[in-house]
Structure formats: C-alpha cells, structure tokens
Amino acid sequence: MQSRHPGPTRPALRSQRQHSRQGRSPSPVPPDRARPHRSALDGVTWVRTDPTGTEATEGNIAAPGFTGTSPAFLVATARLLRLAPGVPATRVRLLALTDPVLAPRTVDQAWALAARQEHPTDSGPLLVDEYRVTALDTGEVHTVHIAGDVVLSAPGVELEHLETPPSAFEDS
Known part of the structure; x- marks a missing residue:
C-alpha cells in the first residue's frame, strides 16, 4: 500500500514514461x-x-514587481533600479498588496540615490545608500537607508543593533 499521495505533476510524468516505453511519443x-x-x-x-x-x-x-510592508521590498526595489548617486529620480510602478485582505493596488514611486557614504565600524567600513522615495500620487517624500541587504532606516523601520555586517552585493 502506498502511503504517499502523488503530486499533481506525477500522473503526467508517468503517462509520458508509459508512452516512451511503448515506443510512442506523448500527445503534443x-x-x-x-x-x-x-x-x-x-x-x-x-x-x-x-x-x-x-x-x-x-x-x-x-510593473517590474511587487511591494509591501516588509523591508525586503525596499531592498529588492533598490537592487532592481541599480541607481547611481547624482542621477535624476527614476519612476517605478509596483503592485502593492494591501493588508489584511491583499487587495492589489498600483503604486507609482520615484526613487533617487541621494548619497552613498562609508561609515567606520568595528568590522570595517559600512557602505550606506540613502534613497529619496517619492509617492507620485501624494507627493510624500521619505528617506530609506540601506546597507547591502539590510534596511537601516525607513518609514516604520529603525534598526537598533546589527550583530553581523550586511551582505554586500556585487554589481554586475
């Protein structure tokens, strides 16, 4: 007796194998x-x-991606845009899924890399990017500070302590 229920793709794979054994190709x-x-x-x-x-x-x-309340979306958007300091703001349209019902809403933002600064730490210099993010529907502007894969500060986010250095991304 087989106790494991096959997943939804298994019957299709089994069918293709059976056709191959019988010398026939599966249906197109x-x-x-x-x-x-x-x-x-x-x-x-x-x-x-x-x-x-x-x-x-x-x-x-x-739109190139999603956004939401997690700080990971800020890191993902910053990586997606690959902005350079001094370049004019770049407009990006994202799909926001609102809490708690996950209703889809289009969000238009303008992102600019305002500054890139090195901060001395015990484990070596920490490169921090300061982004200015503008909500294009309201004109509200807020600042986001990101170091590697860690959001140091943003609206609703303030990092108090960092135990290990953030992962650094290699630019390609």
Missing part, C-alpha cells in the same frame, strides 16, 4: 499551453479569489 502540448501566457511577459499577473474560493479573477499591470 495544446497550443494554449505551449508558450507562457502573454500577460506574464508584460508585467505582474495575479489571481484573486472570492472568500469562498469559487470565483477567480486575473489581474495584470505593467
């Missing part, structure tokens, strides 16, 4: 499955269901 992939969904190439695509899970709607926006 239907044309609508042969290539990625076009909207997936044009931005961010999501599916949202109603509270019962019976009705689903697909949404899509021309």
Whole structure:
C-alpha cells in the first residue's frame, strides 16, 4: 500500500514514461499551453479569489514587481533600479498588496540615490545608500537607508543593533 499521495505533476510524468516505453511519443502540448501566457511577459499577473474560493479573477499591470510592508521590498526595489548617486529620480510602478485582505493596488514611486557614504565600524567600513522615495500620487517624500541587504532606516523601520555586517552585493 502506498502511503504517499502523488503530486499533481506525477500522473503526467508517468503517462509520458508509459508512452516512451511503448515506443510512442506523448500527445503534443495544446497550443494554449505551449508558450507562457502573454500577460506574464508584460508585467505582474495575479489571481484573486472570492472568500469562498469559487470565483477567480486575473489581474495584470505593467510593473517590474511587487511591494509591501516588509523591508525586503525596499531592498529588492533598490537592487532592481541599480541607481547611481547624482542621477535624476527614476519612476517605478509596483503592485502593492494591501493588508489584511491583499487587495492589489498600483503604486507609482520615484526613487533617487541621494548619497552613498562609508561609515567606520568595528568590522570595517559600512557602505550606506540613502534613497529619496517619492509617492507620485501624494507627493510624500521619505528617506530609506540601506546597507547591502539590510534596511537601516525607513518609514516604520529603525534598526537598533546589527550583530553581523550586511551582505554586500556585487554589481554586475
């Protein structure tokens, strides 16, 4: 008796193996499955269901990524934009998923790398990037300080103690 339930891809793999053993090739992939969904190439695509899970709607926006309340989204956006000090602000459109219902909302921001400073620490110099982020719908401006993969300060975030140095990214 097999106690493990096969995953959803196992029957398809088993079917292809059976065809191969019998000397036949598996049936061709239907044309609508042969290539990625076009909207997936044009931005961010999501599916949202109603509270019962019976009705689903697909949404899509021309955006390079998501944003949210986690500081990781700030690091990801900064890495995505790869800004240089002194360059004019770059506009970016992101998909925000609002708390607590995860409703999708388009957010337009302008990011500028205002300064890059080295700070002496016990473990060597710490390179800190200071970003000016402007919400284009309200004009609100806030400052974000990032060192490697760590947000040192941002709205709602203030790092009090750092036990180990942040990971540094190699620019490519």
